[in-house]
Amino acid sequence: MPELPEAETIVRDLRARIPGGTVTRVSVARPDVLHTGLTAAALGRRLRGRTVTGVSRRGKNVVIEFDAGLRLIINLGMTGRVVTSDASRAGELRHIAVSLHLRDGRAILYDDARRFGDLDLRDEAGWSARDAELGVEPLSDAFTADLLHSLSRMSTSPIRNWLLDQKRIAGVGNIYAIEALFRAGIRPTRRARTLRRRETIALRDELRNVLRESINSRGTTISDYRDASGEPGAFVRSLRVYDRQGEPCIECGTLIKRVVLSNRSAFYCPSCQK
């Protein structure tokens, strides 16, 4: 589910609420969401007494920063949610996997129906190593059309698949890849290295536009995504092709098509996208 805009929305919510909070206790109901090698006991021991110093985002990951350089890296998978216990909708959570209890009586709740999510705890060096594995932030100045163009020269993969690889660009998932390709007039099936320069310029710009617009709408809720208050995002109303197969294109009226690439749906307008 959650891609960059959804992670960013959660991060902004948490940033207003949890810095200064001190962990008193950690409870782990579903240990399978912990990163390989991280035990519930180790998580509790290392977080107890730690104070939240900040909240940040890297790609699709929500990063809760603690004193002593410790970071809890949360990848939400498909159905992960991070909700604070004082939110009125916290009671709606049905699959709480991990709870970080705070001294002020609140808790940071990690909920995940399918448990594809991943919680990892890293020190300064461990975080640097993980950070280095992720690609460029698409909303940063470093994400230029030149970079997108040069990175894509060697790949024969369909551009939609190519965009989903977090080692290249961090934070783009299926919804925003599909929406940006529509806006840029590029079919999801196009081989990455066949994109012309003007197309990489359009794709870079439209990726940034759609990500920013979605952040402004607090993300896309198809069914599971919730912000840190447990509220859905509104950007689903602004999706132009994602999940609209058989409906008329908003630009030209041609019926939107669905194709499967690497076992994941792609949507496009056969007339607007070349």
Place this chain on the structure above:
DNA sequence: AACGCGCCCTGTCCGC
């Protein structure tokens, strides 16, 4: 070595 594929798991929806 860079790909595509199957799989992890639960919930929901659709056709019969």
Place this chain on the structure above:
DNA sequence: TGCGGACAGGGCGCGT
């Protein structure tokens, strides 16, 4: 109403 199948925002490990 029940049941089986398809499908879902992600990402890992595997084989080629």
